[in-house]
Amino acid sequence: MAGDAIKIASDQYKVVLENDRIRVLEYRDKPGSKTGMHYHPDVLAIPIASGKFKFTFEDGNSMEVELKPNEPVFMQGHSHITENVGDTACHVILVELK
Amino acid sequence: MAGDAIKIASDQYKVVLENDRIRVLEYRDKPGSKTGMHYHPDVLAIPIASGKFKFTFEDGNSMEVELKPNEPVFMQGHSHITENVGDTACHVILVELK
Numbered sequence: 297m298a299g300d301a302i303k304i305a306s307d308q309y310k311v312v313l314e315n316d317r318i319r320v321l322e323y324r325d326k327p328g329s330k331t332g333m334h335y336h337p338d339v340l341a342i343p344i345a346s347g348k349f350k351f352t353f354e355d356g357n358s359m360e361v362e363l364k365p366n367e368p369v370f371m372q373g374h375s376h377i378t379e380n381v382g383d384t385a386c387h388v389i390l391v392e393l394k
Numbered sequence: 395m396a397g398d399a400i401k402i403a404s405d406q407y408k409v410v411l412e413n414d415r416i417r418v419l420e421y422r423d424k425p426g427s428k429t430g431m432h433y434h435p436d437v438l439a440i441p442i443a444s445g446k447f448k449f450t451f452e453d454g455n456s457m458e459v460e461l462k463p464n465e466p467v468f469m470q471g472h473s474h475i476t477e478n479v480g481d482t483a484c485h486v487i488l489v490e491l492k
Binding site: 312313315317318320322338340342344365366367368370389391393 | 410411413415416418420436438440442463464465466468487489491
């Protein structure tokens with residue numbers, strides 16, 4: 297399991313709220329930005345500004361995803377590298393479940 | 395315990411995603427709109443467009459709250475009436491925890 301998002305990718309993530317049930321992260325990036333491999337537990341991603349991402353997983357597979365406002369995406373716990381492969385700065389709220 | 399938000403206040407709430415851990419609601423209203431008394435389990439409110447609300451609780455007490463983008467608010471499970479007492483239409487994503 298890779299490390300914590302806010303340690304591995306501290307330029308992109310910050311913690312905005314945490315309690316015993318959830319941790320809420322704000323993610324902001326720029327076109328071309330790329331994180332190291334990091335772990336999220338089960339997480340809901342709520343896009344505020346849309347973005348086009350490439351996620352690369354620990355097994356080497358990758359997937360491109362377009363996130364759009366008002367279209368939250370739930371992901372089960374896993375590790376990935378996040379790369380902004382679009383031409384816009386992206387802004388996402390992530391709700392990690394404990 | 396009051397009824398489900400999406401039954402009691404179907405003009406304001408819709409379900410945008412649900413699984414075994416969470417239910418995600420989108421809330422939209424107009425100035426002056428007022429719901430009936432409804433229940434939320436533990437919930438994270440993520441304001442997209444800011445709003446000024448009056449919440450009235452089952453014991454008759456009430457509280458005014460201003461919700462602002464990038465300032466998520468966590469509330470423990472409870473019932474309330476939601477009234478938009480500001481002069482802007484409001485838009486909030488709610489993540490209910492199961």
